[in-house]
Amino acid sequence: MFSFLAQTETPAPAGADVPPAESPEAAAGFFVDIYQRVMDALMDKVNQFAAFLPDLIIAVVLLVIGLIVAKIVRNVLTKVFTKIKLDDLLDKLGIGQLFGKMGIQSGPSEFLPKLIYLVILVVVIQVAAQAAGIEDVSELIGKILAFSPRVVTAIIILLVGFIVAELVSNAVERALDNFGLDYARTLAKILFGFIFILFLTVALPQLEIETELLNATVKIMLGGLAVALALALGLGLKALAHDIVAGVYVRDLYKVGTEIEVDDETATVAGVGPITTKLQRPDGGFFIIANHLLVSDKIRGRSAE
Known part of the structure; x- marks a missing residue:
């Protein structure tokens, strides 16, 4: 009687869902399915890598060859440029100094040679990426x-603008120094900046950069400079121009060594x-006098000849 009660299962309440009993074979099949999917994914990656491996090897070989060629070209150019004394030649032309001014x-x-070396490397990387089928890298370098x-x-x-601006500003500075202007260097630097900005407005469109605002700014600055120079020449430099013109006559009238009497x-x-x-002065001292005074005032003198 008691064994009968022990073997009797309590019936499930009415309306309750009874989960189906899972057999050991079903559980084993579940894990086998997961294992199979993992292995399929791994084999797919292995097959992809195996298909990519020949292209990768070709790309690596191209990189190695390109690196060797780039180094050979760099070394050969360095020796050739050193032998022909390129630095001295460019220094004589005034171009060599630009490298230092540009921070090089x-x-x-x-x-x-280093610049050419880098250009060759970029080209080699693009060819290697194309051989390896890495289209994103190849297209990016191709666009560059x-x-x-x-x-x-x-x-x-x-560079041409820098050279032209440097040559013109140096020439203007020397000319203004010969006139004895203390602010010759400042004017030369301002002129250098204007010339370089003009070339900059030509260079930027090559990079597809809009320069309308810069062009308008340059026009305004040039107009302002023209007005300022006109006022300076008309007002502030009037006395200076008088002395410059008088200097022509003074050089003709009073040769070096001429003895004159000024203010007793x-x-x-x-x-x-x-x-x-x-x-x-006779005692070895000296003094400076404006040129126009030697022309407008009464001067007594004795010729040096």
């Missing part, structure tokens, strides 16, 4: 290389400048 520490014979002629053109324009003081002409004349 190495000379042209060392910098240019396609845009590089514009960059090179812009750089050349800026005897002195010898030591030199005639664009604006002033240097007079030396």
Whole structure:
């Protein structure tokens, strides 16, 4: 009786869901299915890598060969540029100094081979990426290389502008120094900036950069400079122009060594400048007098000849 009660199962309440009993075979099939999916995914990756491996090997070989070629070209160019003394040649032309002013520490014979080395490497990387089927990298480098002629053109324009601005500003500074202007260097620097900005407005469109605002700014600045120079020449430089013109006559009238009397003081002409004349006293001292005074005032003198 008791064994019968022990073997009797309590019936489930009415309406309750009874989960189906899972057999050991069903559980084993579940894990086998997961294992099979994992193995299929791994084999798929292995097959993809096996298919990619030949292209990868070709890309690596191309990179190694390209690196070797780039180094050989760099070393050969460095030796050639050093042998022909490219640095000295560019220094004589006034171009070598630009590298230092642009923050490039190495000379042209060392910098240019490095630049060519980098260009070759970029091309090699693009070819290797294309061989390996890495289209994103290949397309990106291709776009960079396609845009590089514009960059090179812009750089050349800026270099030419830098050289022209440097030459013109130096010439103007020397000319103004000969006139004895204390602010010659400042004016030369301002002129350098304007010339370089003009070339900058030509270079930026090569990079597809809008320059309408910059062009308008340059026009306004040039207009303001023209007005300022006109006022300065008409007002502030009137006396200066008087002395410059008088200096032409003073050089003709009073040669170096001529003894003259100025304000009851005897002195010898030591030199005639664009604006002033240097007079030396008998005791070795000297004083400076404006050129127009030697033309407008009554001067007594004795010729040096």
